[in-house]
Amino acid sequence: MQLQIKYFGLIAEITNCEKETIEFSKTLVSELLEELFVKYPSLKQKDFKVAQNHEIVSNSSEITNPEIALLPPFSGG
């Protein structure tokens, strides 16, 4: 499946793009993260939530929708 991944805040700085399309042949969120950690090793140290179709999903969730987002918390004010 082709996934559209959106990156926010400092996650987008690590990936050096705000969105990208990737080809994903596995099933779980954790498997997607493993692939992303290989591509962007420093993602591993960051806090973020994974959303699928605008809803937060856990690492054990299945990817059923191509719209994915990685959202970190912001603290600035």
Add this chain to the structure above:
Amino acid sequence: MSRYNRHIILSDVGPEGQNKISNAKVLVIGAGGLGCPILQYLTAAGIGTLGVIDFDIVEESNLQRQVLFGTSSLGTNKALAAKERLEDLNPTIQINTYQEALTPQNALELLKNYDIIVDGTDNFETRYLINDAAIITNKPVVYGAIYKFEGQVSVFNYNNGPSYRCLFPITPKKGSVANCSEVGVLGVLPGIIGTMQANEVLKIILGFDGVLSEKLFCYNSKTSETYTLKVKKLDSEIEKVLSEKEHFKTQLFNFNCVSKNVSLKDLHEFKNIQFIDVRELHEEPKIKLDNCIQIPLNQLNNNLDKISTTKTIIFFCQAGIRSRTAVEILEKQNIANCFSLEEGAAAIIEQLKIKA
């Protein structure tokens, strides 16, 4: 009253709505980049009682975005400086200032006196503190946060809705997310996000249907893109906070807190020290001491077994920054007898030479 005429002629507000605004009590925590536009619009709107809490003073580098302040406010406490400007904007409302930091000790009492809490702070510790205090006192929180060109807005704890912990249950690793003073921010962004927060406050007061609860609104000022995340309530997170209610005031709170930093000159106060060098293996100068081991910071969690449980741990690095992170890592493991050396490795060598 002609001051509020443009509100009153709106059919969704009217004199009744304006009355609600005049009777509302709103506490704005932080009078910085977000706090300034929040306070400005809420004051202009005629919020009956407005509380402002901030311990900080106005600095020149604030003026690029903290629009309530001018050069004449430099060096003044932000809550006070804000009040001065706001009283001119609208002398008919009550403005309470608190020139202090929000802490576990004062948070519950303070929140109790207000109907709506607005989070305009700039650090995670206070955001979680606000969240937890608001759950305990059952107050809605209008949340806003920024990072460089991006902002987030939501309303938490509203009508039994989700809280900040339902979105991000665990306090992020300290230092993993920087604040504006460290990374910079385009001045208009807090203006946009803070104004959206003021808008949510008014929507809550007026009882509008579209309050931004159960949603996290994200805005990117560079790309003009928006993204709305659905936020689900996690009862377990809220129950956790409520179950710790009795210990709220005594919780460990890291903001402006007890120093875990020590200086070389104070080391004689400690007996039985284990030094831990958290620099990378290649970094110079090398420190050779019998009671010193080296564990690079990123390997600390995997080497906890090497850390003495009976000695006082003193972390050091090159400039006293990584060593502070090391202290936090150990605190998370409930190892409390550890400190961060303010000086770096070079100063230790210097000290050793003098002693030798």
